[in-house]
Amino acid sequence: MDKKGRERVNNPIKVAVAGPRGRMGREAVALVHHAENFQLVAVIDRIHDGKDLAEVDGFNGIHAPVYTDIERCFQETKPDVLVDLTTPETGKRHTEIALRYGVRPVVGTTGFSQEEIEQLTKLAEEKEMGAIIAPNFAVGAILMMKFAQMAAKYFTDVEIIELHHDQKLDAPSGTAVKTAQLISAVRPTKKQGHPDEKETLKGARGASYDGIPIHSVRLPGLIAHQEVIFGGNGQSLTIRHDSFHRGSFMSGVKLSIETVMKLQTLVYGLEHIIE
Numbered sequence: 001m002d003k004k005g006r007e008r009v010n011n012p013i014k015v016a017v018a019g020p021r022g023r024m025g026r027e028a029v030a031l032v033h034h035a036e037n038f039q040l041v042a043v044i045d046r047i048h049d050g051k052d053l054a055e056v057d058g059f060n061g062i063h064a065p066v067y068t069d070i071e072r073c074f075q076e077t078k079p080d081v082l083v084d085l086t087t088p089e090t091g092k093r094h095t096e097i098a099l100r101y102g103v104r105p106v107v108g109t110t111g112f113s114q115e116e117i118e119q120l121t122k123l124a125e126e127k128e129m130g131a132i133i134a135p136n137f138a139v140g141a142i143l144m145m146k147f148a149q150m151a152a153k154y155f156t157d158v159e160i161i162e163l164h165h166d167q168k169l170d171a172p173s174g175t176a177v178k179t180a181q182l183i184s185a186v187r188p189t190k191k192q193g194h195p196d197e198k199e200t201l202k203g204a205r206g207a208s209y210d211g212i213p214i215h216s217v218r219l220p221g222l223i224a225h226q227e228v229i230f231g232g233n234g235q236s237l238t239i240r241h242d243s244f245h246r247g248s249f250m251s252g253v254k255l256s257i258e259t260v261m262k263l264q265t266l267v268y269g270l271e272h273i274i275e
């Protein structure tokens with residue numbers, strides 16, 4: 001038994017979390033700390049190098065060394081898995097370093113380009129390392145994307161509206177891009193709307209992924225929401241998902257940590273794991 005009276009698991013998965021003080025990072029640290037099959041071996045932050053996490057505001061009783069240098073963190077704590085919840089540039093760098101050090105990345109960070117995902121996929125293949133890049137960890141969001149892909153076989157016209165809190169750095173969201181990719185995989189490229197339509201205000205028709213318009217809303221009070229709207233002859237179908245708090249992502253983070261240990265390649269999107 002550990003100090004909290006929990007059953008001790010032989011060989012828990014050793015996890016490091018990057019971005020522990022962030023909105024998602026805090027939830028992930030709590031998840032790893034409380035799961036009996038995980039051990040929080042370190043956190044990677046921009047500040048507080050050398051401290052015990054328990055000394056940092058909001059982490060009372062959660063002990064793990066804080067590192068600002070990810071390579072030193074990996075050398076000294078030898079995690080099995082890195083959970084990255086930072087920013088696009090940092091997330092890309094951390095994922096590369098993790099693969100080089102034999103640490104399996106579980107990346108929730110969004111804003112990677114397609115080329116960056118391809119480079120990381122190649123690197124994981126070279127290293128024969130499991131890795132997961134998950135634009136959305138919420139099971140409802142995965143189902144929304146799968147349902148949207150099913151609907152796209154019957155409705156060729158679709159627009160995506162994603163709505164997020166106003167502190168989000170990347171637009172469009174990783175989920176919106178992934179949704180558009182899943183739809184475009186099953187429908188021929190199509191220019192939607194009137195062939196002669198013109199924007200009198202630039203951006204009015206949103207961004208475009210393979211002809212699919214994506215509109216990004218950023219407002220205080222929101223968390224993470226998306227609507228996929230299909231239009232057909234005399235009918236419309238709307239598929240909507242809402243995350244009302246960040247706990248919604250945590251079962252997906254847990255599943256990803258467990259699953260990445262069994263993979264030898266990079267998986268982009270939890271729709272490949274949640275069948």
Ligand SMILES: NC(=O)C1=CN([C@@H]2O[C@H](COP(=O)(O)OP(=O)(O)OC[C@H]3O[C@@H](n4cnc5c(N)ncnc54)[C@H](O)[C@@H]3O)[C@@H](O)[C@H]2O)C=CC1
Nearest residue numbers: 019021022023024044045046085086108109110135136137
């Ligand atoms: N996959 C999913 O289901 C979800 C993904 N996200 C994504 O996760 C990422 C983080 O989101 P939030 O927690 O809302 O952002 P946030 O801004 O609250 O947290 C980001 C954290 O990363 C830290 N950070 C930045 N550079 C760093 C570095 N070099 N080393 C260590 N830490 C560093 C910041 O100090 C901050 O604490 C975003 O890319 C977001 O889109 C967010 C929610 C769900």
Ligand SMILES: O=C(O)C1=N[C@H](C(=O)O)C[C@H](O)C1
Nearest residue numbers: 110135136168173174175224
């Ligand atoms: O930044 C967020 O909050 C979220 N980011 C992810 C994305 O870009 O899709 C997942 C979720 O939408 C929350």
